[in-house]
Amino acid sequence: MSLSANTKTTQQCSHTRRLGFITALVIGLTALHLLYGARSIPIGTLAQALFHYNPHDFDHRVLISLRLPRVLAMLLAGSCLAIAGYLLQITLRNRLSDPHLLGLNAGASLAVVLVTAFPIAPLFSMVRPLVASVGAALLFSLVLVIASAGKKGLQPLKLIFCGIAFSALAGAITSTILILDEDTLDQLRFWLIGDGAGANLHTVLISLPFAGAGLVLSLLIMPQLSAMSLGDAMAKGLGASVQKIRFMSLLAAALLTGSAVSAVGPIGFIGLISAALWRGIHSRPSAYSLALVAITGAAILMAADMAAISLFAPKELPTGALTGLVGAPVFLWIFVRRMR
Amino acid sequence: MSSSALVALRSGQYSIRIHLTSVLTIGVLLLFLLGLIYFALITGSETIATSSILAYLHIEPAQPSLAYQYHTLILDAFRAPRITLAVLCGAMLACSGAVMQSLTRNGLADPSLLGVREGAALCVVALILAAPGVALAWRPVVGMLGGLASGVFVLLLARGSSSIRFVMIGISLSWFLSALMMVLLAATDTKDLQTVLIWLAGNLQGATWQSVQLVAILFTIAIIALLISAPSADIEALGDALAISLGVRRKWVNIIRFSVAIFLVAGSVSVAGSIGFVGLIAPHLARFLPNYSSRYQLISTSLIGAILVLGADTLGRSAFAPVELPTGIVIAVIGAPTLIILLWTRRNQL
Amino acid sequence: MTVASHGQPPLLSTLHLDAGHGSKQILQDIHLAIPNGKMTVLLGPNGSGKSTLLSTLSRLISPMKGQVLLQGNNIAQLPTRDVAKQLGLLPQHPIVPEDLTVKDLVSRGRFPHQGFLKQWSKQDEKAVNHALEVTGTKELADRLVDSLSGGQRQRVWIAMVLAQETELILLDEPTTFLDMRHQVELLEMLVDLVQHHGRTIVCVLHDLNLSLQYADHLIFLKDGQIRHTLAHPSHCHSDMVEEVFETQVLAVTHPETGLPIFLPKSQQTTKASAVA
Numbered sequence: 001m002s003l004s005a006n007t008k009t010t011q012q013c014s015h016t017r018r019l020g021f022i023t024a025l026v027i028g029l030t031a032l033h034l035l036y037g038a039r040s041i042p043i044g045t046l047a048q049a050l051f052h053y054n055p056h057d058f059d060h061r062v063l064i065s066l067r068l069p070r071v072l073a074m075l076l077a078g079s080c081l082a083i084a085g086y087l088l089q090i091t092l093r094n095r096l097s098d099p100h101l102l103g104l105n106a107g108a109s110l111a112v113v114l115v116t117a118f119p120i121a122p123l124f125s126m127v128r129p130l131v132a133s134v135g136a137a138l139l140f141s142l143v144l145v146i147a148s149a150g151k152k153g154l155q156p157l158k159l160i161f162c163g164i165a166f167s168a169l170a171g172a173i174t175s176t177i178l179i180l181d182e183d184t185l186d187q188l189r190f191w192l193i194g195d196g197a198g199a200n201l202h203t204v205l206i207s208l209p210f211a212g213a214g215l216v217l218s219l220l221i222m223p224q225l226s227a228m229s230l231g232d233a234m235a236k237g238l239g240a241s242v243q244k245i246r247f248m249s250l251l252a253a254a255l256l257t258g259s260a261v262s263a264v265g266p267i268g269f270i271g272l273i274s275a276a277l278w279r280g281i282h283s284r285p286s287a288y289s290l291a292l293v294a295i296t297g298a299a300i301l302m303a304a305d306m307a308a309i310s311l312f313a314p315k316e317l318p319t320g321a322l323t324g325l326v327g328a329p330v331f332l333w334i335f336v337r338r339m340r
Numbered sequence: 341m342s343s344s345a346l347v348a349l350r351s352g353q354y355s356i357r358i359h360l361t362s363v364l365t366i367g368v369l370l371l372f373l374l375g376l377i378y379f380a381l382i383t384g385s386e387t388i389a390t391s392s393i394l395a396y397l398h399i400e401p402a403q404p405s406l407a408y409q410y411h412t413l414i415l416d417a418f419r420a421p422r423i424t425l426a427v428l429c430g431a432m433l434a435c436s437g438a439v440m441q442s443l444t445r446n447g448l449a450d451p452s453l454l455g456v457r458e459g460a461a462l463c464v465v466a467l468i469l470a471a472p473g474v475a476l477a478w479r480p481v482v483g484m485l486g487g488l489a490s491g492v493f494v495l496l497l498a499r500g501s502s503s504i505r506f507v508m509i510g511i512s513l514s515w516f517l518s519a520l521m522m523v524l525l526a527a528t529d530t531k532d533l534q535t536v537l538i539w540l541a542g543n544l545q546g547a548t549w550q551s552v553q554l555v556a557i558l559f560t561i562a563i564i565a566l567l568i569s570a571p572s573a574d575i576e577a578l579g580d581a582l583a584i585s586l587g588v589r590r591k592w593v594n595i596i597r598f599s600v601a602i603f604l605v606a607g608s609v610s611v612a613g614s615i616g617f618v619g620l621i622a623p624h625l626a627r628f629l630p631n632y633s634s635r636y637q638l639i640s641t642s643l644i645g646a647i648l649v650l651g652a653d654t655l656g657r658s659a660f661a662p663v664e665l666p667t668g669i670v671i672a673v674i675g676a677p678t679l680i681i682l683l684w685t686r687r688n689q690l
Numbered sequence: 691m692t693v694a695s696h697g698q699p700p701l702l703s704t705l706h707l708d709a710g711h712g713s714k715q716i717l718q719d720i721h722l723a724i725p726n727g728k729m730t731v732l733l734g735p736n737g738s739g740k741s742t743l744l745s746t747l748s749r750l751i752s753p754m755k756g757q758v759l760l761q762g763n764n765i766a767q768l769p770t771r772d773v774a775k776q777l778g779l780l781p782q783h784p785i786v787p788e789d790l791t792v793k794d795l796v797s798r799g800r801f802p803h804q805g806f807l808k809q810w811s812k813q814d815e816k817a818v819n820h821a822l823e824v825t826g827t828k829e830l831a832d833r834l835v836d837s838l839s840g841g842q843r844q845r846v847w848i849a850m851v852l853a854q855e856t857e858l859i860l861l862d863e864p865t866t867f868l869d870m871r872h873q874v875e876l877l878e879m880l881v882d883l884v885q886h887h888g889r890t891i892v893c894v895l896h897d898l899n900l901s902l903q904y905a906d907h908l909i910f911l912k913d914g915q916i917r918h919t920l921a922h923p924s925h926c927h928s929d930m931v932e933e934v935f936e937t938q939v940l941a942v943t944h945p946e947t948g949l950p951i952f953l954p955k956s957q958q959t960t961k962a963s964a965v966a
Binding site: 142146147149150151152157158160161162164165168169172173175176178179182185189190193194195268269315316317318320321322323324325327328329331332335336 | 444446448449450452453504505508509511512513515516518519520522523525526527533534537538540541616617620666668669672673675676679680683684687688689690
Binding site for chain 3: 346575581584587589627
């Protein structure tokens with residue numbers, strides 16, 4: 001009894017340490033991102049701008065109207081994509097899962113491009129995260145249905161191939177629209193390659209409620225997902241309704257991805273990288289591991305965005321390209337490690 | 341696939357086996373393709389008379405009229421190379437798709453998993469952006485080199501004969517390269533970007549006899565290698581253990597077939613941009629036909645691929661004339677629902 | 691254990707073989723000769739290395755040390771097609787391709803004898819028909835392999851290996867997933883192949899008692915080593931079985947064949963007799 005209590009406290013201790021470390025990292029990165037850039041700003045000005053905003057001060061304006069929205073968008077998108085990836089990984093029991101690889105990003109982009117090209121709803125800009133979420137959910141359902149149909153059932157390789165095929169399909173339709181409609185291309189070209197420069201406070205704010213809903217949903221189903229990580233039969237034995245939980249988890253993943261994509265565009269591999277960094281979080285899903293992954297995702301996207309701005313300054317790279325450059329080798333690394 | 345339609349021709353120690361139903365199927369596909377080629381030749385901004393086509397093919401004597409000369413010019417400079425290229429590219433993409441599916445034993449595999457398309461595309465886009473003035477004829481060469489370079493990289497990294505490893509390396513390379521492509525595209529003006537996007541979506545507009553020559557040679561070599569290795573592939577379908585025990589030189593057969601797939605994709609991408617889905621759709625369509633073995637399967641698949649690409653291209657240039665839709669777009673629009681229905685119908689065999 | 695029966699050198703033998711999967715060694719110093727024209731059964735508990743041995747014998751795995759000899763030559767250095775004309779294998783999980791008829795599948799066994807201009811010789815035709823007849827699958831010839839029952843399917847696979855026309859046939863647990871009737875039918879077919887068609891068979895089996903009824907020659911493996919080699923099933927004793935399988939057994943005699951059968955001693959009865 002005392003032994004297990006003891007290990008529990010050590011575990012909690014290491015949990016707190018890990019969380020503390022990664023939170024400190026995110027705060028540091030955020031501060032750096034705010035202060036450095038084309039124009040460096042002293043740290044004192046940051047505090048002033050936050051608490052005594054002066055609209056006539058150029059530094060204040062840069063901070064509040066340019067850098068702050070971008071930083072907030074990256075924090076939001078990074079944590080959303082990381083949670084979405086983590087949910088997919090536990091639910092599908094496949095560590096190679098990521099919203100980008102399984103078609104959620106492509107579905108979200110296609111939906112947004114479609115609605116931009118044919119402005120069906122006049123209030124479109126208010127519901128862009130919702131549109132993106134619906135697109136993500138639809139394409140991902142298609143991927144899942146095809147990948148799990150048939151005699152052999154759902155297999156990891158089949159799922160990945162399916163995700164790739166349908167992402168390509170959605171991508172082809174997206175570029176068809178862009179080729180035919182230059183206005184939409186102009187409007188969305190930077191957003192489509194995951195460039196943070198377009199982020200503004202408005203897009204972040206409208207994404208927040210959807211992201212929040214996704215987060216609450218994922219926290220609610222965490223205990224059941226934890227039971228499911230022992231296998232479907234075991235989960236049923238423990239009284240979890242497997243189909244329902246799976247559906248809710250995928251719904252949450254779609255909402256989170258939709259909000260992220262709507263805010264910063266389709267950025268890939270955040271979920272893959274942030275969950276791969278921590279050992280053992282797949283075997284024990286909990287609110288703690290969710291928080292850890294989310295903050296890690298925010299840190300990674302923040303770092304990627306800073307690199308995108310500064311690597312070839314004054315020329316800016318798309319953030320999505322940087323996560324891709326890092327994420328693709330990480331994908332291979334996870335695969336090779338699992339093959340051993 | 342009744343084996344009663346099999347006929348063996350023997351002479352001394354040599355023997356050839358023919359499956360009549362399969363041959364008949366291929367004949368029908370060929371006739372259909374010829375009909376489509378004829379239709380593609382006569383259709384366009386200028387409708388061309390059958391007699392001019394026959395004269396162009398040296399079947400009928402040439403007429404001295406001005407209209408005839410004009411028609412010959414259109415045929416020789418535009419339609420004939422474009423149609424030939426469509427047929428060849430379709431066949432190449434379809435073949436490489438069939439090879440990928442048989443190597444991975446997975447009906448969802450397609451040539452895009454090789455990283456070759458991205459390699460070729462990246463090099464061509466870099467060329468378009470860095471030196472827009474360079475002659476169009478260089479594009480296929482540069483694309484070919486880029487595609488081959490990434491293919492060789494994947495082959496070297498994968499070493500052994502595990503096709504899953506091969507595909508996984510190909511997938512991550514293709515993501516890596518497309519991230520690099522995003523970096524390039526971000527540095528582009530919207531006007532140039534649309535040129536690049538059209539090229540990327542796949543387009544046969546710039547077909548010339550030079551590019552036809554390049555891919556014709558490639559395709560001939562590739563199809564011979566594939567037809568020779570096809571029986572080994574049939575045995576490999578029974579599993580690794582049986583393939584070894586029945587004497588298949590697995591390592592060599594796999595390396596050759598992967599290399600052929602790489603060459604085919606690099607070739608077709610470099611002349612026509614990345615036309616998608618043909619490699620995924622054509623092999624599945626071919627499996628609805630009564631093909632006895634993968635030799636026949638391969639021929640049917642290439643014919644179907646040729647029909648798909650030529651059909652899409654002809655539709656693209658005639659449906660909304662004078663506006664031309666890129667071939668890749670027509671295929672994507674038609675291919676999307678087709679693919680979903682196909683995969684659902686054949687879900688048990690994926 | 692170096693002299694084989696029939697006075698001829700053994701078709702298949704090994705020299706101080708070490709082998710395993712990846713870097714994990716399983717077999718240690720395996721030195722054996724398979725007697726020609728007999729049915730040899732490899733037996734042993736789970737993880738004893740019997741399937742690994744069969745895979746090494748059929749060159750699916752290359753040995754870490756030592757050699758597998760096919761008619762006295764190192765199998766790793768022979769052209770793989772030549773080996774395929776002498777040694778056939780039925781693995782545990784072959785893949786059934788879609789839309790393939792029984793005859794087509796059996797025809798694929800002719801692969802090592804064929805070439806680009808030798809696609810279907812008279813011998814190919816003869817071998818396939820013979821294989822179908824011997825295995826009693828002739829009437830299934832035009833059926834799809836997909837549609838067959840487990841027992842039928844296993845016979846078809848054996849027909850495919852027979853069509854390969856090899857003197858040696860290796861089978862990895864061919865009776866798993868079969869019910870009792872089909873197990874017996876299959877083993878009788880294998881015995882028939884040995885006795886009337888001159889084949890040499892090496893077979894991994896799970897069931898000790900079935901093996902004893904049908905095998906000519908038995909090899910017991912444990913922890914990657916050969917523990918016992920028996921030239922006849924009647925040489926099998928309960929202490930051997932108890933040592934290899936680490937379980938208490940009771941030896942009885944089959945009333946018809948006179949061959950031994952081993953029944954596990956139940957823990958309860960052991961206790962009961964101890965009390966009595």
